[in-house]
Amino acid sequence: MAICxxxxxxxxxxxxxxxxxxxxxxxxxxxxxxxxxxxxxxxVALKTFATSAEAEMVQEILTKNQVRSLLQGExxxxxxxxxxxxxxxxxxxxxxxxxxxxxxxxxxxxxxxxLDGKEDQET
Numbered sequence: 001m002a003i004c005x006x007x008x009x010x011x012x013x014x015x016x017x018x019x020x021x022x023x024x025x026x027x028x029x030x031x032x033x034x035x036x037x038x039x040x041x042x043x044v045a046l047k048t049f050a051t052s053a054e055a056e057m058v059q060e061i062l063t064k065n066q067v068r069s070l071l072q073g074e075x076x077x078x079x080x081x082x083x084x085x086x087x088x089x090x091x092x093x094x095x096x097x098x099x100x101x102x103x104x105x106x107x108x109x110x111x112x113x114x115l116d117g118k119e120d121q122e123t
Contacts, residue, residue, distance in 0.1 A: 002027065006035040041068060043090040046099055055087040061106055067099045068092035 002011040002025035004018035011018070011025055018025060026033050046069075049055035055071050062069045072088045091099040 003029045005029060005033050041092045041094070043070060044093045044096060046089045046091045046096070047103060049087045049089065052087045055089050058103060058106060059089060061102055062089075062091065062095075062099055065098070065102055067095040067102065069095075069099065 002013055002015055003009070004011070004021055004023055005026050006021040006023050007018065008029065009018055009020065016025055017023065023035070047058070049058070052071070059069050059071060069089060069091045072090055073086055
């Protein structure tokens with residue numbers, strides 16, 4: 001049997017490439033040839049957000065960069081929340097270093113952008 005190292009799909013031996021992932025198949029899935037680590041995840045807190053909207057934006061960036069994450073908690077849907085509610089972004093501990101770099105870069109870029117959306121012009 002042949003196995004896709006990316007999605008884990010199984011194929012007959014005569015098939016050489018995964019139809020979905022367009023990857024060469026392997027005879028046996030091992031930690032060395034697997035694209036994704038499928039061992040059990042242990043999630044750790046990365047950052048806490050006051051709103052679910054911001055947490056979801058950051059989680060989307062992580063997902064696009066193949067970082068395993070999930071959100072825990074709920075944010076208030078009131079315009080003026082009366083109680084402090086937070087959303088915690090959790091990441092797989094194996095992805096923590098990569099996730100930290102991505103989040104740091106995201107917030108650095110966000111801070112560097114001019115408030116009015118225009119570059120300062122020197123005269």
